[in-house]
Amino acid sequence: MDRLWAPWRMAYILQASGEAGAQECIFCRFPAEGTARFAENLILCSTKAAFVIMNRFPYGSGHIMVVPRRHGADLLSLPSDEYQATCELLRQAQHIVCRELHAHGANLGMNLGRVAGAGIDQHLHFHIVPRWNGDTNFMPVVGDVKVISEHLQATFDKLRPAFAPLDQPD
Secondary structure, eight states, X not given: OOOOOOTTHHHHHHHHHTTTSSOOOHHHHHHHTOGGGHHHHTEEEEOSSEEEEEOSSOSSTTOEEEEESSOOSOGGGSOHHHHHHXXXXXXXXHHHHHHHHTOSEEEEEEOOSGGGTOSXXXXXXXXXXXXXXXXXXXXXXXXXXXXXXXXXXXXXXXXXXXXXXXXXXX
């Protein structure tokens, strides 16, 4: 039997099962910790209304999320101006990630509720997953495994300088 080691997944498994301790909202805590912890928290930029963060448990290389700063799970609970600012950041983030990673396209989406696949279902967030011609392979079908072709820190180091001009101090 072949084994594919992915020990970093245990943090996600424990969090999802509730064994990792009290469930706090990382989408509230991480931006509040400030720019000094952006690299550690994988935050690419932060505005007054929203921020861009890399997914620590990505669907594919370069997977990022755009998250409104206001905590809530219901789209209608987000005031119109904050929704518009978040969507503008989504638009800019998609352009930046595809340009900087030379992606040929992207998947954009939002999982509303645990049943819809939201890993963090109490705080709205958009997903951006860059895609490349030829980036599909047999691993998901044969091995039920996704291959991430670049280390998260290397991708962060590529993307952070391109996102930095969007930062707005609190």
